[in-house]
Each structure stands twice: as C-alpha cells, then as structure tokens.
Amino acid sequence: MWVSIRNTAADPFDAGKPAGADEAAGSVGSLRRVSTVATLPHIASGKVRDLYELDDRLLMVASDRISTYDVVHPTPIPDKGKVLTGLSVFWFALTEKIVANHLLSSKAGVPAEVRGRALAVRRLDMLPVECVVRGYLTGSGWKDYQATGAVAGISLPEGLRDSERLPEPIFTPSTKADVGHDETIDFDRAAEIVGDRAVMERLRDLSIALYARAADHAASRGVILADTKFEFGHDADGVLRVGDEVLTPDSSRFWPADTYEVGRPQPSFDKQYVRDWASNTGWDKKPPAPEIPGDVVAGTRERYVEAYEKITGESFDIWLASVA
Ligand code: PZK
Numbered sequence: 060m061w062v063s064i065r066n067t068a069a070d071p072f073d074a075g076k077p078a079g080a081d082e083a084a085g086s087v088g089s090l091r092r093v094s095t096v097a098t099l100p101h102i103a104s105g106k107v108r109d110l111y112e113l114d115d116r117l118l119m120v121a122s123d124r125i126s127t128y129d130v131v132h133p134t135p136i137p138d139k140g141k142v143l144t145g146l147s148v149f150w151f152a153l154t155e156k157i158v159a160n161h162l163l164s165s166k167a168g169v170p171a172e173v174r175g176r177a178l179a180v181r182r183l184d185m186l187p188v189e190c191v192v193r194g195y196l197t198g199s200g201w202k203d204y205q206a207t208g209a210v211a212g213i214s215l216p217e218g219l220r221d222s223e224r225l226p227e228p229i230f231t232p233s234t235k236a237d238v239g240h241d242e243t244i245d246f247d248r249a250a251e252i253v254g255d256r257a258v259m260e261r262l263r264d265l266s267i268a269l270y271a272r273a274a275d276h277a278a279s280r281g282v283i284l285a286d287t288k289f290e291f292g293h294d295a296d297g298v299l300r301v302g303d304e305v306l307t308p309d310s311s312r313f314w315p316a317d318t319y320e321v322g323r324p325q326p327s328f329d330k331q332y333v334r335d336w337a338s339n340t341g342w343d344k345k346p347p348a349p350e351i352p353g354d355v356v357a358g359t360r361e362r363y364v365e366a367y368e369k370i371t372g373e374s375f376d377i378w379l380a381s382v383a
Contacts, residue, residue: 096118096120096172096173096177099111099118100112106124106126106131107121107122107124107125107126107140107309108121108122108304113168113179114168116163116179116181116182117179117180117181117182118168118177118178118179118180119177119178119180119304120140120173120176120177121139121141121143121144121304122139122140122176123135123136123137123138123139123176125139125330125333125351125359126348127333127334127337127344127348128337128344128348129344130344130345130346130347130348131348132333132348132350133347133348133349133350134356136351136356136359136360136363137356138360138363138364138375139359139360139363140175141175141375141378142364142366142367142375143304143309143363144165144175144176144177144304145175145367145371146306146308146366146367146370146371147162147178147304147305147307148162148165148378149370149371150273150305150306151301151305153272153273153276154269154272154273154301157269157272158265158268158299158300158301159298159299159301160300160301160302160305161180161183161292161294161301161302161303162180162181163178163179163180163181164178164179165177165178165179165382166382169382174382174383175378175379175382175383180302181294181300182294182295183292183293183300183302184293184294185291185292185302186253186262186290186291186292187235187252187253188232188233188234188235188249188252188253188262189232189235189241189288189290190230190232190262190263190265190266190288190289190290191231191232191243191266191286191287191288191289192228192229192230192231192266192267192269192286192288192289193210193225193228193229193231193285193286194224194225194274194283194284194286195222195283195286195312195314196215196220196221196222196223196225197222197285197286197312197324198312199243200231200243200286201221201222203243204219210229210243211229211230211231211232211243211244211245211246212245212246212247213229213230213231213245215229220321221321221322221323221324222319222320222321222323222325224321228267228270228271230263230266230267232244232245232246232248232249232263234252246259246263262291265299265301266289269289269301269305269306270284270286270287276370277313277370278316280369280370280372281316281317281369282313282316282366282370283313283315283319283325284306284311284312285311285312285313285314285325287305287306287311289301289303289305289310290302290303308327308328308329308330308366312325312327313327313329313366314327314328315328328362328366329362329363330359331362332355332358332359332362333351333355336351336352336355337349
C-alpha cells in the first residue's frame with residue numbers, strides 16, 4: 060500500500076507561510092532505526108512524528124520534539140509525545156459514535172520502548188485533503204479574512220475582529236503539500252482533488268460534527284477549541300475512518316477560556332512559554348532553532364500535562380498506568 064511522504068506541519072492552519080522549515084522526510088520502505096524504536100520498516104516522518112509498518116497495521120509514534128514558529132527545537136519536552144498520544148486516545152473514544160477511527164491499540168503490538176507515545180493503527184487509504192474546521196478567526200483564517208472578507212471561499216460577516224468566535228464553525232479544507240505549507244482551498248477544489256463530491260460532503264459534515272462535539276467538551280472544561288484539522292481515509296472494507304492524531308495541541312489551537320479576549324492574538328496553551336522565551340533571545344525564527352533552557356522545558360512540560368488533565372478530567376498518571 061502506498062503511503063505518501065509528507066511533512067506534517069505543526070501549525071496546520073497557517074497555510075501560505077514560507078516553506079523550508081520542515082525536516083527531511085524519511086524514505087518509503089527503508090529499514091531505519093529512529094530514536095529508540097525497535098527496527099521496524101520506516102514509512103514516513105513528520106516534523107515531530109514517525110510512522111512505521113507493524114505487520115498488517117501501522118505504528119504511529121509521537122516524539123517529544125517541539126516546534127515554534129515552524130522550526131523544531133533540538134531540546135525535547137519530556138512526555139510531550141505521551142500527552143499528545145493520550146489526548147488522541149481520549150478524543151477517539153469521545154467521538155467514535157460520530158465516525159469510526161483508525162485506532163487499534165495503545166498496548167498490543169506497541170513496543171515497550173515507545174509505550175504511551177505510540178499507537179497501533181489500522182491501515183487506511185488516506186484522502187488527499189486536510190479537513191480543517193474553524194470556530195474562531197485566527198492564524199491564516201484571520202489573515203485571509205482581512206485580505207478578502209472570506210476564508211476558503213466562505214464569505215464572512217463584516218467587522219469581525221482577531222480571534223473572534225464565528226457565527227458557526229466553518230470547513231476550510233487545505234491541500235496536503237509535500238513541501239512547505241498546506242494551502243487553503245475552497246470546497247469545490249477539495250471535491251475535485253478527492254474526486255468524489257459525495258465523499259467530500261461527508262468529510263465536511265463529519266469534520267464539523269467532530270469539531271462541535273470536541274469544542275463542546277473542551278468548553279465544559281474551561282478550554283476553547285479555536286480550530287482543528289482532521290485526516291480521513293478508507294479501510295480495506297471501504298469504511299470511512301478518521302486517522303492521524305485528533306484534537307491534540309499539534310493539530311489544533313486550544314486557548315484557556317478564562318483569559319480569552321477578542322481583538323488580539325490569544326496565547327497558545329502549550330507553546331507560549333517557549334515562544335515568549337525564544338522571542339526574548341533575539342532568535343530570528345529561522346533554522347536552526349535554539350536549545351531550550353531547563354526552566355522553560357519544565358514549564359512547558361507542565362503546560363502539556365495540565366492541558367491533558369484539564370481536557371480529560373483525569374490525572375496524566377492514569378494514562379501512563381493504562382499503557383504500562
Ligand atoms: C498516514 N500520515 C501522516 C506522516 C506520521 C503521520 N492509518 C493510516 N494509514 C495509512 N497511512 C496513514 C495513516 C494514518 N494516520 C498518515 N501519512 C500516512 C503522517 C508522518 C508521520 F505519524
């Protein structure tokens with residue numbers, strides 16, 4: 060089965076930013092040992108994740124790497140990969156009645172050395188569009204609105220402000236760029252790329268339903284889900300499933316509700332410590348990214364664990380114990 064190599068942008072909504080920040084992707088079918096993962100056929104790498112072959116399944120491994128301003132830092136954030144993996148599993152369970160997903164197991168088949176940060180998943184034939192849903196106007200959506208009054212071909216009311224909640228969530232698909240940034244496209248273009256308008260309508264409706272369910276849950280826990288990105292594919296039986304990671308800080312924007320203020324950019328829940336520190340160092344935001352000092356690493360780890368616990372309502376230790 061063909062799996063395309065592509066760099067998964069950590070900030071998937073900022074289509075149109077300069078390319079060149081992505082790390083080199085791996086090669087299809089090569090036997091490569093990456094970090095501490097046992098030797099499995101390596102399929103693909105994103106900026107902070109790796110995909111391996113696991114017999115008839117795949118193994119998706121989330122690393123502790125972090126990017127800011129689209130560049131990966133050399134310093135890992137301990138447990139970041141485990142937090143994101145635990146969050147994905149939480150959301151897969153919360154949303155499985157809306158749409159089936161690719162999760163098979165967080166234990167069986169997952170090598171001991173990546174337990175907690177890796178998932179055994181069903182192989183899918185991935186659809187070649189990113190399914191972005193925006194509930195708030197920020198990032199490239201805010202930029203496009205300011206320039207044209209519309210996002211992905213959807214006209215929006217006049218006078219909206221930075222980070223403002225939209226009248227209703229909008230579906231703003233994007234291309235999966237091999238290199239550089241995904242580009243926002245309108246629905247018709249997405250349907251063309253997918254080659255089946257009915258499938259595209261289903262992707263749109265499912266994406267909005269997933270966003271609405273997750274945003275509702277997040278709101279009940281004091282968190283705003285500003286926007287998010289899904290990827291879908293068909294399994295061997297032709298069943299449509301949501302794949303990839305879902306509703307993590309790397310595929311979504313989470314804002315603390317208690318400090319939300321329309322009319323300005325919102326601080327990122329997870330990365331703001333690193334961004335603020337990095338800005339103060341005078342780093343020009345071009346590769347290579349600087350090493351992150353210990354106190355900033357510790358503060359950022361705390362934020363990830365806090366995000367996990369706020370959203371799931373459970374101790375992060377419970378996730379660790381469940382995969383041990
Ligand atoms: C698949 N990616 C993105 C790239 C990653 C992830 N269930 C699946 N079946 C087949 N292919 C994929 C999936 C999923 N999910 C996902 N590319 C292909 C990607 C690099 C690293 F972890």
